[in-house]
Amino acid sequence: MRDQEPGRPSGTERRLSTKEAAELLGVKPETVYAYVSRGQLSSRRAPGGRGSTFDAGEVEALARRNRRGGDPATGGELSVRTRVTLIDGDRYYFRGVDAVELAERHSYEEVAEWLWTGRLRPGVTFTAPGTSVAVARRAVDALPEHAGPADRLRVAVIAAATADPLRFDLAEEAVLGTARTLVPTLVAALPAAGPEQVDEGPLAHRLWARLSGWPADEARLRALDLALCLLADHDLAASTLAVRVAASARAHAYAAVSAGLGVIEGPLHGAASGLAHRLLLEVLDQGSAGPVVAEELRAGRRVPGLGHRLYSGEDPRARALFACLEEIPQAAPALAAARDIAATAARHIPLHPNVDLALAVLTASSGMPATAGETIFAVSRTAGWIAHALEEYAERPLRMRPSGLYTGPQPPQPLPEQPGDTSG
Structure with a gap:
């Protein structure tokens, strides 16, 4: 257990800067925000509105999970050999x-x-x-x-x-x-x-x-x-x-x-692109991403179509699809709305557009449903x-059988009582 920081009142949570959280997790600062976007970390604006801070306990717990599971970039998930x-x-x-x-x-x-x-x-x-x-x-x-x-x-x-x-x-x-x-x-x-x-x-x-x-x-x-x-x-x-x-x-x-x-x-x-499609239509209807993004954040929802857990930079699929859509004049309004969403949201969390947002531009500008x-x-x-x-x-059958990590009551436990049993 770490000693309490000097000058910090007893009982208050310890906060880390983005740089400190990234160093503890062994990742880039952009990846820290990616963890936030998918709900693995919570963030709070620093006093004065400069940058974000993170609960030290949450960051340390995530770092421990990543160390147990291997490479933090994979989130500690099951690894399977593949040539695809x-x-x-x-x-x-x-x-x-x-x-x-x-x-x-x-x-x-x-x-x-x-x-x-x-x-x-x-x-x-x-x-x-x-x-x-x-x-x-x-x-x-x-x-x-x-x-x-x-x-x-x-x-x-x-x-x-x-x-x-x-x-x-x-x-x-x-x-x-x-x-x-x-x-x-x-x-x-x-x-x-x-x-x-x-x-x-x-x-x-x-x-x-x-x-x-x-x-x-x-x-x-x-x-x-x-x-x-x-x-x-x-x-x-x-x-x-x-x-x-x-x-x-x-x-x-x-x-x-x-x-x-x-x-x-x-x-x-x-179904993620459907959420981005609806967001695009709202921006097109209101003429600006500001109030639409504000409402998403106010409701505690992540802005759809931004960030990807596997890419700290730009999603290459989004980049390629956006470039193709730029050749379609009718897609220009939806493309502008997508850029407005990304620029507006970047003031809160610096995340790049992902393929869901690019796919939403395609569907919204082609007369397709959400x-x-x-x-x-x-x-x-x-x-x-x-x-x-x-x-x-071509692999051994039934090899996809991970072991559960049991966290329930330790046996032996007494048999549960029957409803209405008043004996004893």
Whole structure:
């Protein structure tokens, strides 16, 4: 236990500056603010409004957790060997190739093939079997109107699985065959957003017709395809870990993808872009980010679309998608609103825009609903989920079985009394 600081009244909490907290945690000052943005630390403005201070007990407890779990940049989480994606600094790589450069030069289908096999198939397109599409559409059409994207996609996956009698074959070629038909089946099962229902051509064009009733011009289709490529995988995100757990238990590919879909619906994962989309619309409606950001902070909410736990600097996916959107004149107002949000929030916490905010600019400027980002994320990430399932099928089964750290009452405890028992 440390001695009380000189001159500090007994019983008051000890506060650390940002520099002191960063040194104790062994991270950059920007990472300290990233911990704040995801709720692992609380901060308080320093007297006079210059910088932030942090509760020393909270910082020390986080440092202890990080030391027990290894590298503080990973938050002490489970480590799993993978050859799919590497995140290093403020860049990320698909099988050793810069993911942004790959996305800027290839279609989503080509990037998916690279993730699955490590080979490029120029010009490849995915085709959905008519039987699977028919079964999936009937199942999705039976859902209530208020069903969300994750609901529709989960139902579509389950329905497609029932139409595939060979789904239990976990051989690599069989799983690859499933992957190449499942992704387009998911898109085909979604209801059309306008009068046109596109079922042929690049996947981005088919998906656009499910998300927007506006005409699909080349620039917007390229932005959507780029978003699909950039989001295809991102190391062991929560949904990907769920997929690997399912695959470790030798669940078939449809079930593994369904496990991933069950996780993305949370506001901290696949649904995060929807929050950013709504925030953008509020800023556009009011003409300034100031009052909108102020209301978020006043309500105790984090400003959506800012910061990422794995990037102390700029999210490379956001940077690439913003650059693409700058080529679309109609996206200019939403882009300006996004910049206003980032600049306004930076006065409180210096965090960079993440891919959720960039995705929100795409959806808000393309006549899409707020839930469109979640659909794009889920369809895109299916490629990465399949890549991780393929890896896990090659590992020892049931290896994804961590041990619990029991913190309950120490046994033996007496049996609980029956309700109404007055004996004794």
